Amino acid sequence: MYYLVSSFSNELPWSSCQNNTWSTDRCWDYSEGKTPPNNSVPSTQEFFDRNVLQVTTGIEDMGSMRWDLFGYLCLAWILVYFCLWKGIKSSGKVVYVTATVPYLLIGAFLWRALSLEGSEMGLKFFFQPKWEQLLEAKVWVNAAAQNFNSIGIAFGSLIAFASYNPFNNGLIRDTILISLVDAVTCILAGMCVFATLGNLAYEQGTTVEEVVSNGPGLVFVAYPQALAKMPGSTVWAIIFFGMLLCLGIDSQFATVEVIVTSLKDGYHHLIERYLKRHEVLVLLICFVSFIFGIPNVMEGGFYYFTLIDYYTAAISLMYIAFFEVIAIVWIYGADRLARNVRDMTGSLPNVYIRVCWLVMAPCLIMAIWIFSMIDYTEPVYNNVSDGINYHYPRWAILLGWFFASLSLGVIPGFAIFEIIKAPGDTWVEKIRSSFKSRIDNCPCCQKSLDEKHEAHRLTDTVSTIV
Known part of the structure; x- marks a missing residue:
């Protein structure tokens, strides 16, 4: 939202070092030459660090509130609330906009990116495999995390939205269609990104590897730098950040819907007694989420955000997905699940799908999770503007593991609870009975x-x- 609003100007504010309060002596205005001088910092990076974030020296110094970001955070949650306040019918109508408009914008942006000089460099980097990197565990961990985040596996959103489908819905068809559309979308988005990065490398007289950055740095540093070089840069910046806003809101209200659906299913009577209306429940969830988001928009909030992202993205998702598969396929039973699918669709899942359920999925997920633990390194924040690699203090690392434990600890905690209350005279009998599904049919x-x-x-x- 900050970048979208900032794009409505005659000249993009991050495109120059001149007459800016956030610029330093190291600021490099890339419009003046192709090759950046040594120890320089691109104007887009300084705009991001010193103007948008006004980042402090570390998580120990959270600084003061960034009130404009606070306002955008509040506005974002207001948008999410009005997407969900009338239930699944209102969010379904919103999806028609948030899920289709980005494709039009991606199409326009892809057309423009492919016409840029040097775009072929980026496409070659994107499509040319580096087979030797397949031997690195980190590549597989990142690939799995990408699939989990992109499709929404283990977030609960697929289960929550699927629960509203008709009983005889064609779930196999939907699953295949979603997977294919997601894959095609990722390829199209990747072409947009790397064609633009190829142009950026061409302009700077360097390689694509040198301009590639991970995480928010790609969206808020490398891309604005490329956007500023385009003819009609203001229009393309508005299109790009408008697209990001649609995608962000779409993902966000899908995640919030999981919480809404779970609470309504689990505590239906309490909600009807005390909250009365669906709109009040959604308002309460959005308000609590807004409160938890406030530390992120302080001057030191980006350190906090990076810590949360590092410890809750890949580690928790793999762990949760593994136990979901074990609980449903091995405890509830693959045979019963297959019969459920037959009752819904009219035919049993084929042998390949059942083998994936029983063997391939749990083994692959567990292997990737183990490798992610073996390759674990403590997070480091690269503060480009100050030229330092910030290492988090020990208490911050412990805080990160606390964030991870909020989801990691729930499963063993409830497992112990179920074993204690399970029928049986001995612990062995209790454990055995707790591993039996209570759902006969x-x-x-x-x-x-x-x-x-x-x-x-x-x-x-x-x-x-x-």
């Missing part, structure tokens, strides 16, 4: 079968009468 499937039998009975009755 899916109630929805049984209801569907009863309806089918009733329909057949009525058909037979009518045939007899005729």
Whole structure:
């Protein structure tokens, strides 16, 4: 939102070092030459660090509140609230906009990116494999994390939204379609990114590797630098950051819907008694989430944000996904799950899908999670503007693991709780009984079968009468 609003100007504010309160002597205005001088800092980086974030020297110094970012944070949650306040019907209508408009913007941006000089350098870097890197565990961990984040695996959003589908919905078709659309979208977005980075490398007389950056640095440093070089830069900046806003809101309200659906399913009677209305529940969730987001928009908030992102992205998702697969496929049972699918779709899942359920998925997820633990290194924040690599203090590392434990600790905690209250005279009997599913038959499937039998009975009755 900050960058989108800043784009509505005759000249993009990050495109120059001149007459800016946030510029330093090291600021490099790339419009003056192709090759940056030694120890220089691009104007886009200084704009991001010193104007947008006004970043402090470390997480020990949180500084004061960035009130403009605080306002945008508040506005973001207001948008999320009004996307969800009327329930799944309102969010479904919003998705028609937030999920389709970005494709139009990606198409326009891809057309422009491919026409830039040097774009072929970026595309070559993007599509040319480096086979030797497949031997590195970190590559597989990052690839899995990308799939989990991109499709939404283990976030709960797929389960929450799927619960609103008709019982006989074609779930196999939907699964394949979502996977294919996601893959194509990732390729198109990757072409936009690397074609633009290729142009950036061409302008600076360097390689694509030198201008590639990870995380927010790509979106808020490298991309604005490329946008400022384009003819009609203001228009393209508005298109780009407008697209990011749509995608961000889309992902955010999908995540919030998980919390709303889970609370309504688990505490339906309490919510009806005390909160009365769906709108009040959504307002409460958005307000609490807004409060938890406030530390991120302080001057030292980016250190806090980086810490949360590092410890909750890949580590927690793999862990949660592994136990989801084990609980559903091995405890509830792959055979019963297959029969549920048959009741819904009319046919059993093929052998390949059942082998994936039982063996391939849990083994692959566990292997990737173990490798992510083996390759674990403590987070380091690269403060480019100050020219230092910031190492987090020990208490901050412990805080990061605390964030991770909020999701990691729930599973063993509830496992112990279930074992304690499970029937049995000995601990062995308790553990054995706790590993048995309490669901003998899916109630929805049984209801569907009863309806089918009733329909057949009525058909037979009518045939007899005729």
